[in-house]
Structure formats: C-alpha cells, structure tokens
Amino acid sequence: MTGTAAHDELMGELAGMLSKLNKSGVTITRATDFNADLNVDSVAVMDFVLEVEDTYDISIPINLLSEVTTVGEFADVVARARAEN
C-alpha cells in the first residue's frame, strides 16, 4: 500500500470512528476542525483518543494533542504512533 493509500485508509477509519461525534453530519476531511466544525470539546476529543489508542494498540500521550485542531493533524499523530509501534 502506498503512503497516500494508507493515509486515505486511516482517514476513512477515523471518519468512521468520529461518526458518533459528528452530529451535524459534516464531511470529514483533513481540514475538519474538531471544535469549530464538529463542535467537540477538548474532553470529548480526549475520549475519542482513548478509542483510537485501543483500536490501533498505540499510545498517544496527551502532550501530543496540544497543537492538534484538525482531523488531518490528528491523523498525522496517529500515523507516527503506528509507525513507531
């Protein structure tokens, strides 16, 4: 699988996991902002991270989330954690 294909697959999986938070049904892209577009607060984002960690059996320390505002930025963090695993 190419890097782009792997990334697209990850984005698709994250979008699926985000569906229960995506109450207004916006299309999830790399630019989707957790707070502004999904209206998800920081605690809900951290709860979502718990689910992602267990899905991929990775650790995402919350220190890494301080700069994350969009789904694309989060996907990059997940991809790095999976690569390091």
Next chain:
Amino acid sequence: MDLFDKFKPIAAAYEELRALGGDPFKVSFDRIVSPTIGVIGNAEIVLAGTNNYLGLTFDPNVIAAAQTGAAEFGAGTTGSRIANGTYSPHKLLEQELAAHFGLDQAIVFTTGYQANLAVVAGLAGPQDVVLIDADCHASIYDACKLSGAQIVRFAHNDPASLDRRLSRLDPEASNKMVITEGLYSMFGDVSPLAEFIEVKKRHNAYLVVDEAHSFGVFGPNGLGLAEADGVLADCDILVGTFSKSLAGIGGFAASSLPQFDLLRVAARAYMFTASSSAASVEATRAALREIKAQPELRDQIWANAKRLHAGLAGAGFKLCASPSPVIGVDMGDPGKATAFWNALLDEGVYVNLAIPPGTPNSTSLLRCSVSAAHSADQIDHIIKSFAAVGAKLAPPDAAE
C-alpha cells in the same frame, strides 16, 4: 487582535448562560449562618453544594483553635515553608497526619491544588510517564502539564484500560506514576482501587490516590477510600485537602516512600508560595481531632447521603452514581441544567452547576454535596425543591 479574542466561544456560552437568570459562577453569600445555611440578601439558602462533608466549619473547637493560632502566631506567615514560613503548628499537623495514616511522612501544602502540583510536577519529569484516570481533577491535569512528563490518559475507573496502556510502555524505559481519585467529585462514583493496585503492581508503577473528597467520609477511621477498601498500604502516595471534611484550606501528601521528604526541596508548589496561616493550620488540626473523636459524623453523613439519593431517585431524577456524599443529578443539557439551577436557588437551595467542557462525558449536571450537619428536614427540603422545580420545568427524564 486582542488578548481576549480566544475566549470568544467561552464568552458567548457564558452570556447565554447568564441570560437564563443569575450568574452561577458569581454567587456571593452575605452571611454564612451554619455549615448548611447561607444568606443572600434576605433569603436563607440551604447549602447543598459546599463539600462541607462533616459540617465542621462551625465546630466551636475548630473555631477556637483558629483564633488561638492567629493570636499566637499572627494573621499570616508572610513566607514560604523553606524560608520563614514553617511554624510549629505546620510540623505538628504533619506529624499528626502521618500518625493518623500510619505512614512515615506527611507534607502540608497551602492548598489542595498545590498538593497535587507538588506531588505530580515535583516527582515526575520529562523522562517519566504519568497515567491518569480520564476524570481526574483539573489540578492533576495541570500538574501533569507542569511536570513535562509523558501524559497518558486511561478510561475512567477502568483497570483494563490502564493495563493496556501500561503494557504498551517499555517496562524498563521510564518510571510510571498512576493517578486516580478516591471519590470523584462530579458523579460521586468511587475508584476500584484494589483492581488498580493489582495492575500497578504487575507493571511496577507507583500509585497516587487523591482522597480530596473521600478523606473523612470513607473508612473506619475516616482515612478515605483506600482505608475503606483495605488497600492503604499498597498506595504509594495519598493526597488530600483540608478544604472539605477538614473544614479549612490547605492540602497534604502522605507516604512511606523513603525519600519522600525530598519533595520539600524539589517541589516548586511547596517552595515558592507562602505557607498556610497558623489559624488555618490550627483549625485543621482541631478538625482532625474532631474526626477522630466523633466517628458518628460519618454515620450521619452516610445516612443523609442515602436519604437524599433515595429521595431524588424517588422523585424521578436521573442520578449519576450510587449513594455517596456527592450526588450528581443528570440534567440533559446545559440550558436545562442552568434553568433548573436558577429555579432551585429561588426555592432556597444552593447546589453546584456543572456543565461541559470539563464534565465527564460532556454531562450537564447539578451536583449536590451532602453534609453530616444537614438535618432530615433540610434534606427533605432539598428533595421537595427539586421535585417542585422539576414539576415546573420539564423533568429531565421525560425530556430525553
């Protein structure tokens, strides 16, 4: 461009909330009559959101001790514990707390918030990993940030979630500090400490338990949930506050770790702040004596907690946990919670409004805290007021 621009969403939410009535975050009592009655203007309010679990704030011995402390040592200490701010009452309180827990050492801090800052940010550093229960108090989150440690969050009260996260770490690479609370302050649920201890032992991690809301309330001697569950000796560090059952202001950490005393020269939250006043420390010492002398206060608070829990459940409210001195009432959404909070205050009952962000599972709740000093009539007044407001506004369950 303005420094305050980033607060626009908060400002808008705050404005929306204030439009529903009073300002829940600027309540000011003109007089406090007793542990359970406050006065706003001419209205007497039953206090059901104070954390005054044992009702000792007006205990004559506690007040007399505070007066003696001020008379003998002055109003303030004007200095830090490591400079001029350690007086004999600070040392005596530390000895008495350590003896009360049966642990080697206790250290007293100026607030409970600082106790967590000192323990977590004082002990954990960039090479360490701190694993925190998702519902830990803001002071623990802040302490983690200050520490520079890698912060890993595990699902609330879920030992398997902690186990998975510890398993992902290199067993040799870093020190691991696990943090849970005893009684959680929003929902009133308790930590499965014995299960967490089994996990932390298997992974060779340290366990810190914050007993802020459980000290004085749980256990045969009121030491907290760890004592109640028979696991006190397996907890590496216990943290607590003086501003709840102990009726004052301040915090402590207690431990038998051999080098625990080093915190006094390593923890900035201990070193770079003025120490508690002697009045405050003497009041806490007296409250500690009362906790030992009056075990019936614990029987009374549990009776009151069960009465309020049963009454609210019987009135059809959705409660967040089993009976405990903290009773969270799920209101559905922030608007309903705020309207309900305002109407309750109009009925003469003060509770805490807790709305997202910062609440578990983004729950909007009214948080009641029960006191041993509540009379049965006051508990019944709280229940009747909830029922009356619920009848006026849409009951939360029916509105779901």
